[in-house]
Amino acid sequence: ILNVEQSPQSLHVQEGDSTNFTCSFPSSNFYALHWYRWETAKSPEALFVMTLNGDEKKKGRISATLNTKEGYSYLYIKGSQPEDSATYLCASIDNYGQNFVFGPGTRLSVLP
Amino acid sequence: KAGVTQTPRYLIKTRGQQVTLSCSPISGHRSVSWYQQTPGQGLQFLFEYFSETQRNKGNFPGRFSGRQFSNSRSEMNVSTLELGDSALYLCASSLLMRGTDTQYFGPGTRLTVL
Numbered sequence: 001i002l003n004v005e006q007s008p009q010s011l012h013v014q015e016g017d018s019t020n021f022t023c024s025f026p027s028s029n030f031y032a033l034h035w036y037r038w039e040t041a042k043s044p045e046a047l048f049v050m051t052l053n054g055d056e057k058k059k060g061r062i063s064a065t066l067n068t069k070e071g072y073s074y075l076y077i078k079g080s081q082p083e084d085s086a087t088y089l090c091a092s093i094d095n096y097g098q099n100f101v102f103g104p105g106t107r108l109s110v111l112p
Numbered sequence: 113k114a115g116v117t118q119t120p121r122y123l124i125k126t127r128g129q130q131v132t133l134s135c136s137p138i139s140g141h142r143s144v145s146w147y148q149q150t151p152g153q154g155l156q157f158l159f160e161y162f163s164e165t166q167r168n169k170g171n172f173p174g175r176f177s178g179r180q181f182s183n184s185r186s187e188m189n190v191s192t193l194e195l196g197d198s199a200l201y202l203c204a205s206s207l208l209m210r211g212t213d214t215q216y217f218g219p220g221t222r223l224t225v226l
Contacts, residue, residue: 043218043219044217046216046217091155097167100160100168102147102154102157105154
């Protein structure tokens with residue numbers, strides 16, 4: 001069974017701080033990695049889908065990197081804003097899409 | 113383009129009953145996936161349908177079933193409800209199968225089993 005871990009579990013930062021979280025996943029049979037942002041009372045929102053080792057993706061102030069050989073992905077937020085407060089989830093997929101497992105998430109609170 | 117819709121949004125049932133949840137994907141999307149979110153287990157994959165066929169299935173008992181219609185709308189059924197089935201049920205649609213394609217989530221159905 002695929003085991004996906006995320007750290008830290010929660011994070012409190014001040015507005016303007018930059019921050020990053022980690023998603024760890026098994027590197028064998030890797031197929032793809034998804035990042036989502038889930039704000040309270042809303043639906044999860046897709047941020048990135050990453051497949052290739054060394055992939056780097058960017059969306060505004062948020063970026064992500066992928067290392068499939070060692071089984072980790074970093075999500076970076078530059079200059080955090082209160083509206084970035086949310087739970088950030090990663091999901092790893094292996095076996096050509098058969099196993100799709102979410103991590104427990106990192107809960108980010110940005111204080112004004 | 114309209115987003116993913118789910119009905120009903122809230123549902124209260126008693127143990128032993130059955131329930132059917134509905135999901136309408138974004139127009140043109142052919143894949144619909146279902147997820148269960150509970151405080152203890154987090155977000156877990158139930159199953160994925162693509163072109164009316166179940167393509168992938170998570171580790172849930174046979175009481176959980178689903179189907180997809182020719183217009184890509186999907187239903188999920190849970191029979192013989194148990195207290196532990198109380199959860200938020202999310203569906204997500206994607207243009208192609210969800211492995212490498214962006215998924216768009218609906219607002220969810222909150223099921224409470226008494």
